[in-house]
Amino acid sequence: MSYVTGLILLLVASAIVNNVVLSQFLGLCPFLGVSKRVETAAGMGGAVIFVITIASFVTALIYKFILAPTGFEYMQTIVFILVIAALVQFVEMFLKKSVKSLYESLGVYLPLITTNCAVLGTAINNVTNHYDILESVINGFGVAVGFTIAIVIMAGIREKIEYNDIPETFKGSAIVLITAGLMAMAFLGFSGVI
Amino acid sequence: MNKNLERLYNGLWKENPTFVLMLGMCPTLAVTTSAINGIGMGLSTTVVLVLSNMLISALRNLIPDRVRMPAFIVVVASFVTIVQFLMEGFTPALYTSLGIYIPLIVVNCIILGRAESYASKNPVIPSMFDGIGMGLGFTVGLTLIGIVREILGNGSIFNVTITPLNDFHITLFGLAPGAFFVLGCLVAIMNVVRKKMEEKGKPLPAVQGCLGGECSSCTLSSACTGKSLVHQVEEIPPVDPKDVAKPQAMADAVKHTANAKNTEDVEKSGSDSSYADDDLTGKEEK
Numbered sequence: 001m002s003y004v005t006g007l008i009l010l011l012v013a014s015a016i017v018n019n020v021v022l023s024q025f026l027g028l029c030p031f032l033g034v035s036k037r038v039e040t041a042a043g044m045g046g047a048v049i050f051v052i053t054i055a056s057f058v059t060a061l062i063y064k065f066i067l068a069p070t071g072f073e074y075m076q077t078i079v080f081i082l083v084i085a086a087l088v089q090f091v092e093m094f095l096k097k098s099v100k101s102l103y104e105s106l107g108v109y110l111p112l113i114t115t116n117c118a119v120l121g122t123a124i125n126n127v128t129n130h131y132d133i134l135e136s137v138i139n140g141f142g143v144a145v146g147f148t149i150a151i152v153i154m155a156g157i158r159e160k161i162e163y164n165d166i167p168e169t170f171k172g173s174a175i176v177l178i179t180a181g182l183m184a185m186a187f188l189g190f191s192g193v194i
Numbered sequence: 195m196n197k198n199l200e201r202l203y204n205g206l207w208k209e210n211p212t213f214v215l216m217l218g219m220c221p222t223l224a225v226t227t228s229a230i231n232g233i234g235m236g237l238s239t240t241v242v243l244v245l246s247n248m249l250i251s252a253l254r255n256l257i258p259d260r261v262r263m264p265a266f267i268v269v270v271a272s273f274v275t276i277v278q279f280l281m282e283g284f285t286p287a288l289y290t291s292l293g294i295y296i297p298l299i300v301v302n303c304i305i306l307g308r309a310e311s312y313a314s315k316n317p318v319i320p321s322m323f324d325g326i327g328m329g330l331g332f333t334v335g336l337t338l339i340g341i342v343r344e345i346l347g348n349g350s351i352f353n354v355t356i357t358p359l360n361d362f363h364i365t366l367f368g369l370a371p372g373a374f375f376v377l378g379c380l381v382a383i384m385n386v387v388r389k390k391m392e393e394k395g396k397p398l399p400a401v402q403g404c405l406g407g408e409c410s411s412c413t414l415s416s417a418c419t420g421k422s423l424v425h426q427v428e429e430i431p432p433v434d435p436k437d438v439a440k441p442q443a444m445a446d447a448v449k450h451t452a453n454a455k456n457t458e459d460v461e462k463s464g465s466d467s468s469y470a471d472d473d474l475t476g477k478e479e480k
Contacts (some may be wrong), residue, residue, distance in 0.1 A: 178376050
């Protein structure tokens with residue numbers, strides 16, 4: 001299996017087979033909180049793709065060129081969370097100054113992502129699975145695409161069930177969780193693909 | 195001493211983080227495949243919570259308000275790293291089964307939430323008991339959910355197979371969809387309990403975590419979102435709440451009186467006009 005095939009398989013695996021929300025339970029907060037409308041869900045997805053891809057790249061660089069050579073691998077959790085927090089701030093400031101249009105569409109969602117466990121989880125997963133820098137970026141991108149797929153589908157379903165006759169006790173987040181369970185069941189079907 | 199016991203009771207029962215506040219849902223869903231995993235995750239979170247609460251409370255006068263979130267995060271992340279090493283050394287089986295969710299204790303909103311709302315404002319000993327109460331409450335919650343999922347999904351409790359149940363187990367409850375179903379039913383049950391308690395006149399504290407609905411309405415959003423991480427002081431203009439509240443209240447009072455006067459005037463004028471009408475009609479009759 002060549003390196004490129006491996007990358008494509010990694011992308012599919014991280015986006016669909018091991019979906020970050022529906023099989024790993026990371027990033028549940030935005031998944032439940034920002035999935036009321038398809039447009040906002042897509043905006044959130046875009047922001048997550050942007051942040052996780054960049055964060056995977058930066059944390060992989062830091063791990064390979066700073067932490068690993070100096071023997072400070074055990075500091076990864078502390079370093080990664082601070083780097084991610086600073087990175088999101090920096091990305092937000094950069095977009096505000098130079099890429100106005102992108103900032104207007106993604107800006108409101110960026111602050112919600114800082115301590116989102118999906119970002120830190122992806123960075124740590126990249127290290128524990130010994131991915132190199134390109135693989136880390138691909139994995140990060142795949143994870144974020146998987147998140148976007150899940151949250152957009154969820155928002156579509158929630159727009160539909162909003163006017164349905166749901167039992168009183170299940171109104172609100174209970175029915176959303178049940179829906180997520182059904183989606184997770186559907187995504188289980190992908191588990192034999194790779 | 196009474197205050198410390200009250201903190202324990204508060205964490206274990208009144209504001210139980212799993213059942214009442216619904217905090218820390220990522221680990222709740224992820225690691226409750228068995229009761230043992232639930233206890234392991236709960237206890238490691240408790241250790242981190244107690245230690246970070248104590249240190250943050252001890253440092254509460256030293257940490258500048260402006261950079262408190264990064265400081266809290268560093269404190270929590272350090273303790274998580276220590277706990278991670280201890281678990282790798284002493285409980286390797288649990289370490290492998292919990293996997294990535296151990297470093298992710300850092301972003302568990304219970305810990306940052308308690309640091310922000312309790313430990314940074316109270317002395318060390320009550321903060322420690324607050325950590326113990328909240329941590330044990332979380333442990334109990336995870337263990338109970340773990341027991342339910344283990345019975346349904348595997349037909350066993352604490353890895354001991356129960357033969358009559360084993361024939362009827364549904365593997366799905368041990369997998370990802372089962373986690374969502376169990377939590378969804380739990381939320382529905384809590385909705386009923388909430389309603390009952392409200393009818394009794396003893397309403398439960400509001401849901402604080404992501405299950406409360408919109409992220410923006412989350413009480414922890416100031417603790418979780420990046421904006422407040424460094425910009426806290428600049429974002430919220432330092433206006434004394436009294437200064438804001440007084441003029442508004444006065445304006446309201448003025449409005450009310452003005453409205454009242456107006457309505458009185460209207461009524462008077464109405465009555466005047468009616469009298470005038472009467473007069474007119476009287477004159478016409480005359």
